[in-house]
Amino acid sequence: MNEPQSFEIFLATVPGLEAVLCEEALECGFDGATAVAGGVTFQGGWRDVWRANLQLRGATRVLARIGGFMAFHLAQLDKRSRKFPFGDLLRQDVPLRVQVTTKASKIYHARAAAQRVETALTDTHGLTLDPEAELVLKVRIDDNQVLFSLDTSGESLHKRGHKEAVGKAPMRETLAALMLRQAGYTGSEPVVDPMCGSGTFPIEAAEIATGLLPGRSRSFAFQQLANYDAEAFDAMKATAPRETSAQFYGSDRDAGAVRMAQANAERAGVQGITHFANHAAGELTPPDGPAGLVIVNPPYGARIGNKKLLYPLYGTLGQTLLTRFKGWRVALVTSEPPLAKGTGLPWKPQGPAIAHGGMKVWLWQTPPLR
Template identity: 65%
Template sequence: MNETFEIFLVATPGLEAPLAAEAAELGWQPVVQPGGVTIAGGWPDVWRANLWLRGATRVLARVGSFRALHLAQLDKRARRFPWASVLRPDVAVRVETTCKGSRIYHAGAATQRIERAIAEELGAPLAPDATLVVKTRIDDDLVTISLDTTGESLHKRGHKEAVAKAPMRETMAAMFLRDMGFDGSQTVLDPMCGSGTFVIEAAEIAAGLAPGRSRSFGFQQLASFDPAAWEAMRRADTRHPVSARFLGSDRDAGAVRMALANAERAGVAALTGFECRAIKDLQPQDGLPGILIVNPPYGARIGNKGPLFGLYAAMGQVFRERFSGWQVGIVTGEGALAKATGLPLKAGPVVAHGGLKVRLWRTGPL
């Protein structure tokens, strides 16, 4: 349990920087790399990363490495690997392999050698649909063994059952809120809330709720898992009082019903409010200005772009005229649509979103 190794936090491409900032706030010393962030720690750090990180999509534990110049050497050294220290003989696994710049270049053949070593030396069953994944990377003849300790992607918090069309992933929503400077004290309003992702994430952050509190993880099937220590970590009370409000609206009554149900399951119904309302009828609530954040349609997801210019122009007019002092964030893949708002928006980094490229366009206080 006291062993220290490298832990790779997988990020949505383009959101490595806010994930690193989040990891630093939680006490780690992150190093940004393409596709994610590395930290050093032991198994309790793996559990805590899965439980608490809002921006990571999965957590990989890099549990060992060795050099192999050909398949026979890979077979021999894989059999010597201490599989029993990390895997259980009664839990099925599957192996995924990538090869880059190495004399071993056939990923399928390498996978077979690793699988055979696990099956014959440990006795663990192999299954193509196993949730526990051993990831093997062979890069410049160095074989690195990692365990996917997450299971289902971390954006699946465990309490959202209903989703609207083209939903924003929770991991992305949390990092976009971070990029807006949200720290839990500001009111957040999403006028196209869909199934409520931005609003629910904001309320959870403000209340100090762990994003992984409602789900299970891959590490619970590992030999290193300590159920008592994990339960103590999971049950630690980190909640604190909330003064801000987190609000959503949508012209689709069905989306509003989904958002209400999702907030109830997440345990933040008392902190959130949702109503059926069109953008043109939007009004700020009483209180200090806050953050207005929206993920509107942008053509590539739903419908054609042409009619959307009018929507963005009308949205920008409402924001300018009624939301003085508020910050605005708009997620879109089309710079021309963002500019159609007439708002003083600045573009954030390109972020991969379901095969598309989007940015968070944001303003200072209007």
């Protein structure tokens, strides 16, 4: 396999936010990006794979579709896997693992198919298998078409490498970035989170404002491939942060959460423009300066035993915002539409459901409060 000039690249994301990630991908220069079920797809090369991992804030992982063939039985899968030029990309000194899914194909037993591919990888290509390997070869057999994809990310891309301390119900950075985008945040306005937990929304907003690359502090699986060019990737990472006048605020009634948020902001390098305070949501006051976005992920669903106890909390939050935050937009995450409506805030029509923590949630939004 001479390295192809262009191949399919798939950006996995949270179901329900594919269109939002597609908007980000197009904005980042990934031409032809198209939203599909579970993510975004476009044609590109290996530099695009590296850049997608490094720069995209909303992608969960980046898959490179490296090729495939038709196979109607296990012997054919074995034979053609042995001829596939894996050695052009995979190194014999780097272990990998194989994941197989089958659908509507004569090869219907995923484990048997995995064994054939694994045998071809070890016997013919001299590769090393390890069930705990970071590098994953994904094999999809759909309508007898075998497609090989490499998971080029390794650990999920929400693991930016900065957040060591998390609260009880952490918001993933990738999801926070997409919700900020969905709420119309562009990096030029202040952001307030009155139930900030470990600080994900304010920190992510600050990183967006300063142009800090989300993958700047971590490693990726593609760095273990035969075609990886460390010097070229280092040059790709060498971008200076932007100056911003916007400031970012988080508060929480849990003093431990506030300490976690401050530590996480320092590790992310945004401690100079993020501010965290220890108080309840009802004590919230707007910061000096222009209006911006209030975004909040309050308790809901499986995170609380009796949701009736939450109505006073939501009601107090809504009254506080209506009274004190004129001109600000509000975005609120919850799995319970009645709780959102219990705030008394002037919500826009309910948007699409978003998969989060094994449940469906919605991002409720208001126009600027009057």
